[in-house]
Amino acid sequence: MKILVVDDEKDVKDLFLQRFRKEIKKGDIAFAFAFSGEEALTYLKQHKQETVLILSDINMPGMSGLELLEKIKKKYTAPPPTVMMVTAYGDSENYNTAKRLGADDFLTKPVDFKVLKEKLMNNN
Amino acid sequence: MKTIQNILRNTTLKKHRGLLCIFWIGMFSFSGVSQNSLETLVTSVSERLQGTITDSVQLYSDAQRAVRLSEQENSEELLATSYHNLATWHQGNRKIDSSVYYLEKANQLYKKLGLEVLQAETHLTLEDTYKQNSAFGKALEEDFKALGIFEKLENQAGIAKTYTRICDLLYYQQKYKEGADYCQKAIDILQPLNMPEELALAHRYKADNFLILGQYKDALSEINTAINVLQEAGKDQNILAPNYNTRGNIYKYMKRYEDAIAEYQKCYNIAKEANDEAALIAPLGNIGHVYRLQEKYEEALPYTLQAIDIMKRSGLNRNLFENYMHASDTYAALGEFEEALKYERLFSGERFKNLQQTISQLESELQIKYETSKKDETIVAQSETIDKQRRTQLLYIGIAILLGIILFGMYFTIKNNRKKRKALAALNAELAQKQTALEQSNSKLKDSLDELKATQAQLIQSEKMASLGELTAGIAHEIQNPLNFVNNFSEVSNELIEEMNEEIDKGDMAETKLIAAALKQNLEKINHHGKRADGIVKGMLQHSRKSTVQKEPTDINKLADEYLRLAYHGLRAKDKSFNATLETNFDETIGKIEVIPQDMGRVILNLITNAFYATNELKNSTVNSEFKPTVSVTTERIPSLEPASGKGVTNEEKASKGSVIISVKDNGKGIPKEMLHKIFQPFFTTKPTGEGTGLGLSMSYDIVKAHGGELKVLSKEGEGTEFIIILPNSD
Numbered sequence: 001m002k003i004l005v006v007d008d009e010k011d012v013k014d015l016f017l018q019r020f021r022k023e024i025k026k027g028d029i030a031f032a033f034a035f036s037g038e039e040a041l042t043y044l045k046q047h048k049q050e051t052v053l054i055l056s057d058i059n060m061p062g063m064s065g066l067e068l069l070e071k072i073k074k075k076y077t078a079p080p081p082t083v084m085m086v087t088a089y090g091d092s093e094n095y096n097t098a099k100r101l102g103a104d105d106f107l108t109k110p111v112d113f114k115v116l117k118e119k120l121m122n123n124n
Numbered sequence: 125m126k127t128i129q130n131i132l133r134n135t136t137l138k139k140h141r142g143l144l145c146i147f148w149i150g151m152f153s154f155s156g157v158s159q160n161s162l163e164t165l166v167t168s169v170s171e172r173l174q175g176t177i178t179d180s181v182q183l184y185s186d187a188q189r190a191v192r193l194s195e196q197e198n199s200e201e202l203l204a205t206s207y208h209n210l211a212t213w214h215q216g217n218r219k220i221d222s223s224v225y226y227l228e229k230a231n232q233l234y235k236k237l238g239l240e241v242l243q244a245e246t247h248l249t250l251e252d253t254y255k256q257n258s259a260f261g262k263a264l265e266e267d268f269k270a271l272g273i274f275e276k277l278e279n280q281a282g283i284a285k286t287y288t289r290i291c292d293l294l295y296y297q298q299k300y301k302e303g304a305d306y307c308q309k310a311i312d313i314l315q316p317l318n319m320p321e322e323l324a325l326a327h328r329y330k331a332d333n334f335l336i337l338g339q340y341k342d343a344l345s346e347i348n349t350a351i352n353v354l355q356e357a358g359k360d361q362n363i364l365a366p367n368y369n370t371r372g373n374i375y376k377y378m379k380r381y382e383d384a385i386a387e388y389q390k391c392y393n394i395a396k397e398a399n400d401e402a403a404l405i406a407p408l409g410n411i412g413h414v415y416r417l418q419e420k421y422e423e424a425l426p427y428t429l430q431a432i433d434i435m436k437r438s439g440l441n442r443n444l445f446e447n448y449m450h451a452s453d454t455y456a457a458l459g460e461f462e463e464a465l466k467y468e469r470l471f472s473g474e475r476f477k478n479l480q481q482t483i484s485q486l487e488s489e490l491q492i493k494y495e496t497s498k499k500d501e502t503i504v505a506q507s508e509t510i511d512k513q514r515r516t517q518l519l520y521i522g523i524a525i526l527l528g529i530i531l532f533g534m535y536f537t538i539k540n541n542r543k544k545r546k547a548l549a550a551l552n553a554e555l556a557q558k559q560t561a562l563e564q565s566n567s568k569l570k571d572s573l574d575e576l577k578a579t580q581a582q583l584i585q586s587e588k589m590a591s592l593g594e595l596t597a598g599i600a601h602e603i604q605n606p607l608n609f610v611n612n613f614s615e616v617s618n619e620l621i622e623e624m625n626e627e628i629d630k631g632d633m634a635e636t637k638l639i640a641a642a643l644k645q646n647l648e649k650i651n652h653h654g655k656r657a658d659g660i661v662k663g664m665l666q667h668s669r670k671s672t673v674q675k676e677p678t679d680i681n682k683l684a685d686e687y688l689r690l691a692y693h694g695l696r697a698k699d700k701s702f703n704a705t706l707e708t709n710f711d712e713t714i715g716k717i718e719v720i721p722q723d724m725g726r727v728i729l730n731l732i733t734n735a736f737y738a739t740n741e742l743k744n745s746t747v748n749s750e751f752k753p754t755v756s757v758t759t760e761r762i763p764s765l766e767p768a769s770g771k772g773v774t775n776e777e778k779a780s781k782g783s784v785i786i787s788v789k790d791n792g793k794g795i796p797k798e799m800l801h802k803i804f805q806p807f808f809t810t811k812p813t814g815e816g817t818g819l820g821l822s823m824s825y826d827i828v829k830a831h832g833g834e835l836k837v838l839s840k841e842g843e844g845t846e847f848i849i850i851l852p853n854s855d
Contacts, residue, residue, distance in 0.1 A: 011609055011649055018616045018642065059601075059696065061706040088604050093701060110608040 002047075003120065004032045006040040006056035006068065007086075019113050029120065037063030041071060051081055053120065058087040058094060066097055073102040084119070086111060162193050166202050169209045204233035208246060211253065223253040244273040244282060248289060260297050267293060284313040284322060291329045295336075304333040320357035324350040324367065331370055340378045347371045361394045368394075369406065376414055384414050401438045405431050409447060416450070421457045428454060445474035461548055472541045479530045486526060490519050583819060601693040602660050606653035613646045613653070620646070675831075677716035678724070680851075684710070684757050684786060687725050691732040695740075702740055707756035714761045717784055717853050719831055724851075727824040727835075731788040731847045732757065734820065737811075738792025738845060745793075758787040761853065783833075786849040794841040803837065 005016055013033045023029045032051070034040035037060060044051065054072065058065035069083050084105040085098045095106050105119060169187050187210045194203035207230035211223040227250045234243040251266035267290050274282030287310035294303035307330035314323040327350035334343035351367050372387030388407040395403035408431035415424030428451045435444045448471035455464035624639040688706060695702055732755060739753030763782040795803065802808045806822040828835040832852050839845040 009605055009609075011653070014645070014649065015609065015612050015616070018620070018646070019612070059693075061692070064703050088601055089696070097701075109604060110611065113612070 001028070001052050001120075002030045002032060002050045003053045003055060004034060004040060004043060004051050006034045006037065006054065006060075006065065008035055008057065008060045010035060020117070023117075036060055037065065037068035040068055044072065044076065048076075053082045053084065055084045055086060058085055058098070059089070066094075066101060069098060069103055070101045162190070162197055162199065162202060165193065166190050166205050166209070170205065173209055173212045200233050200237055201239065204230040204237070204239075204242070204246075207233070208249060211249060224250065227253065240273050240277060241279065241282070244270040244277075244279075244286075247273070248286065251289060251293070255293055255296060258296075260293060263293055264290070280313055280317060281319060281322070284310045284317070284319075284326070287313070288322065288326045288329060291326070291333070295329065295333055298336075300333040300336045304330050304337070307333065320353050320359060321363060324353045324359075324363075327353065328367055328370055331374065335370075335374050335377060338377075340374055343374045344371070344378070347374060362398055362400075365391050365394045365403065369410070372407075372410060376410075376417070381414050381418050385411055388414070401434050404434055405443065408434070409443070409450070412447075412450060412454075416454060416457075419457070421454045425451070425454050425458070445471050445478060448474055461552065465545065465548060468541065468544060472537050475537050476534060479533055483527065483530060486523065490523065599660055599690065599693075601697065602689060603657050606656040606660075609653040610650050610657070613650045617643055617646045617650075675718045675720050678719050678721045679716055680714055680719070680724075680784060680786060681710040681712070681759055683719075683721060683725055684708075684728050684759060687729040688732055688755075688757055691729050691736060695733065695736045699740070702736070704736055704739055704753035704755050707754060709756060709758040711758075711760045714759055714784055714853075717851060719851065720827075723827045724831070727827050727849065728757075728786065728788070730820045730824050731849075734847075735788050735790035735792065735845070738794075739790050740792075742791075742793040752791075754791050756787075756789045758785075758789070760785045760787070782853050784851045784853050786851070787846055789844065789846040791844040794843055794845055795837070795839040796841055800837065800839060804835070 005012060013031075016031055016033075017024065020029055020031065024031070032043060032047070034043050037056075040054070040056065041063075044054075056065040056068055065085055065087070069085060072081065072083060080102075082104045083102070084107060085094075085103045086107045086109060087094050088109040098106055107116065165186065169183065169190055172183055172186075187206065190206040191203065191210060194200075194206050207226045211226035211230065227246055231243060231246045231250070234240075234246060247266045247270035251263045251270070254260070254263035254266060267286055270289075271283065271286045274286055287306045291303045291306040291310065294300070294306060307326045310326040311323065311330070314326060317323075327346045331343045331346035331350065334340070334346060347367055347370050351364060351371070354364050354367065368387045368390040372384045372391070375381070375384035375387060388410045392404060392407035392411070395401075395407065408427045412424045412427035412431065415421070415427065428447055432444065432447045432451060435447065448467050452464045452467035452471055455461070455467060620639050620643050624636055624643070627633075627635040627639060685708060688708065692704070692706060735755045736753070739755060743751055743753050761782065761784055799810070803821050804825040806819055808822070825835050828849055828851070834848075834850045836848045836850065837845065838848070
């Protein structure tokens with residue numbers, strides 16, 4: 001399963017690679033990283049069918065996670081990728097907007113990797 | 125009662141009869157000397173009447189003596205002149221018909237003698253007497269009688285003189301226009317004749333009339349002519365003096381106060397040179413008046429006081445009470461109420477004295493009449509005595525009435541004085557009240573000023589707190605990320621160590637080394653994010669700290685970036701739906717420049733927060749869904765514009781390494797032109813009440829100024845706003 005992680009914090013990449021190092025070793029999960037909404041769209045264009053799950057931060061300079069979500073849900077319909085939103089602001093407004101735009105799940109920072117792992121495994 | 129009176133009268137008469145006998149004997153012996161001495165006496169009296177009267181009583185007795193001697197000598201012409209003189213002496217006293225009585229006697233004699241010029245002159249004196257008694261109609265009749273005689277004689281000088289007199293008379297009747305016409309008639313006649321004094325007089329009278337008519341320019345031209353005529357004729361300054369006085373009056377009405385004072389000063393100087401104290405009084409009074417008209421009370425005072433001084437010293441106190449009044453008014457205007465009151469009292473006292481003087485004058489006049497009547501009594505019959513008695517009684521009644529009038533006048537003066545004193549007291553009370561009110565309002569003002577200062581200090585603090593509030597949410601978010609990394613990487617590292625132990629047990633050194641490398645990297649990351657959090661906390665502490673004035677080399681790009689993020693997250697924390705595109709355009713060649721970081725940070729934060737606010741406002745109000753709020757921060761190094769000399773670097777060139785620009789630009793709704801000049805004013809805000817302190821930009825402006833820089837604004841309504849900080853790069 002290919003997962004695209006979108007976050008403007010570059011160390012997220014190393015963190016995910018270490019947190020999921022066993023799963024990666026086993027070949028259960030593969031990760032791709034984008035550091036902005038724009039970069040994520042470019043990646044998706046190039047790797048249409050591979051990605052099944054997108055994990056995106058909401059608060060990013062430039063294109064926000066919600067905009068990215070809206071675009072993905074409009075453009076990529078068959079099959080629609082699963083999109084999980086992550087935010088530091090666990091408020092209902094962000095949550096509602098994300099849900100309205102078609103987000104499949106909603107996580108708040110700090111991310112509990114045990115929970116995330118379970119969710120990813122279940123999604124598999 | 126009547127019998128007692130008669131007895132008293134008889135006894136006094138007897139006494140007087142004795143005295144009269146002695147008197148008559150003396151007279152006879154005198155008359156026996158010669159006709160020449162009589163003529164000398166009459167001439168002497170005439171001359172003395174024209175000059176300054178020194179001893180009025182002596183003069184009067186001489187005039188009387190001249191009449192008696194003329195009767196004795198049967199010299200009718202001298203008798204007529206003596207009557208004329210007596211009449212002139214009486215002219216000083218108004219309301220007394222003695223002048224008329226004697227003049228008519230003189231006139232009859234002149235007529236009988238056929239001395240027509242003298243007859244005409246007597247008509248003119250009679251006119252003067254009537255004029256002084258305000259019997260203008262009768263006075264005019266006399267003028268025309270004189271005119272008739274002069275015309276018959278074809279005496280041009282006399283005609284002109286009469287015209288001039290008519291002019292003066294019309295002036296008193298307030299017929300200024302007609303008066304001026306008569307003056308012109310006199311001038312027309314006098315011009316070919318060599319009579320400079322008369323010509324000048326006509327011009328002066330004409331000037332007086334014009335002055336009253338408000339024709340100041342014409343009046344000035346007339347008086348200038350009068351002065352020219354006299355000066356060309358080489359006339360004495362004493363004769364010129366009244367003309368200068370008139371010119372002074374004209375200038376006074378023209379509000380040419382300086383010129384007026386100069387004229388009065390001339391009068392003063394002439395009088396001073398002639399050692400004529402009496403003539404000093406008028407110019408002093410006039411100069412005082414001009415200064416009072418200008419409200420220069422301080423300057424006016426010495427003149428009025430000097431006038432008073434001279435009057436008191438010389439006894440010429442006819443206008444003393446008026447000057448006391450002026451002094452009182454002047455002191456009142458200067459606020460010296462004690463002095464004002466003192467002169468007010470002097471004024472009342474002098475007024476009273478004047479009235480008393482009038483009484484005693486009247487009494488002496490009556491005494492003379494009484495004596496004359498007694499003399500007649502000895503000659504005429506009893507019936508006439510009764511008639512005289514009745515007359516005397518009438519005179520007493522007259523005195524009683526006059527005394528009544530005088531008492532009434534005194535009462536009125538005293539009452540008036542009391543009223544003024546009351547008004548003064550009321551004024552003082554009012555002043556005291558006003559002072560208290562003023563003191564009260566002063567202390568109130570001071571209180572509210574203190575309050576205002578406290579409020580201002582509070583507002584500045586609350587602006588700091590507000591910006592801190594904007595920061596905290598941003599800081600919380602900013603701190604959250606590094607903390608997450610610290611936690612995550614340390615947790616992962618823990619797991620990795622377990623794995624590493626397993627690999628060591630397995631003896632897989634290659635894998636162990638890989639894990640060790642990962643661990644090392646993680647520890648670096650933990651350290652990095654820990655430092656990152658530390659930096660944020662330090663920044664926050666710096667921001668909230670009151671004030672450090674230490675400038676330090678600062679990376680402006682880093683500072684701008686930090687605060688851009690803080691502002692962004694701060695606003696996001698407040699308004700979750702807010703988002704904006706952040707554009708940064710940093711000039712990496714800037715290096716470090718000397719600023720107070722937390723102060724400059726506050727400025728950048730404030731400008732960015734404003735920019736976000738502006739874009740957000742437009743976003744909330746626009747229907748255009750395509751609108752993308754964008755805030756861009758640009759830095760740029762501007763090299764010094766002065767070309768390098770090429771001959772080594774001077775100190776000045778070192779000092780001016782150009783400047784650094786930090787620009788914060790938004791695509792919000794812009795600032796209306798009419799508000800642009802206000803935005804840096806303290807407490808100016810467009811935000812709803814309670815949302816902004818209105819101090820942000822004002823404080824930013826002050827901070828940039830304190831750095832020796834400039835804060836500029838460019839804005840176009842509907843397009844956006846750009847704030848530009850220009851800092852000198854002089855590290």
